Amino acid sequence: MNSRSRYKTKQKETLLQYLETIPGTHVTAGDVCEHFKKQGTTIGQSTIYRQMESLVDEGILNKYIIDGNSPACFEYVSPDTHREAEICFHCKCEKCGKLIHLHCDELEEIQLHILKEHSFKVDPVRTVFYGVCDQCMA
């Protein structure tokens, strides 16, 4: 629940610059830490956790909790695809663990349907469909 940051720091800028290069990709906080470590750029992990959390609050990152034990996934949402991401669901295969992006108008209708008929406002960012992917079905 960090409010929007007030200072512009080198770390925050570096982090944001990196995230902008991987739109639509899922990364964990650990992934990001490792990226900077390999690159030689050192940003403390607490800073990464804290900054990413405020980026979520600012709507620049989406945060997905796939399952309780694996780390949370973050995804950069560029300003122009922001609206699109609002109607993007995720599917998690319970066999192989694969995470699939689902992008479909029909799913938008579902949201509307549930809202109107069942008075429930679904949050796609939080919601994950669990099931089995085609490869694992065979």
Place this chain on the structure above:
Amino acid sequence: MNSRSRYKTKQKETLLQYLETIPGTHVTAGDVCEHFKKQGTTIGQSTIYRQMESLVDEGILNKYIIDGNSPACFEYVSPDTHREAEICFHCKCEKCGKLIHLHCDELEEIQLHILKEHSFKVDPVRTVFYGVCDQCMA
């Protein structure tokens, strides 16, 4: 990924007996541990975690992940509501914590749609829609 248990043990029976008394209630693994500790019945926590995980595999328990840091929630599903649960989705309000059961033909179509168009077989028992209920919207 524990497969169905083969032996019938006292611990498993005790655990199941307790869970049957609280259908529709959300409990964490920790809650269950504490319950037995207070009651004098001692079941090791590893056993509780392991048994509950296999009960999930057997479809006797549902497991919900509310958010990554808080512990996972389990819910007993009685046999007679089990079949219903197969075509029943759940909505979890993120504000008040209320759990809503959705039974609707349109949702069945969605499953079919995702299966045919996106080659993903959704498991309704595992899948939870997160969002905000009507009371909390006001």
Place this chain on the structure above:
DNA sequence: TTGCGTGCAAAGGTTTTGCATGGCA
């Protein structure tokens, strides 16, 4: 100068695992 952001290390809490023992079939 003020106080926010950073970084390190350590804590926090949940869940998993190794291994010897005990119980079911």
Place this chain on the structure above:
DNA sequence: TGCCATGCAAAACCTTTGCACGCAA
């Protein structure tokens, strides 16, 4: 008898927090 389940403790894991220092405004 053979093998699974249990239980304890410790590990593993992700994430948060305390505190002193440095840097932005």
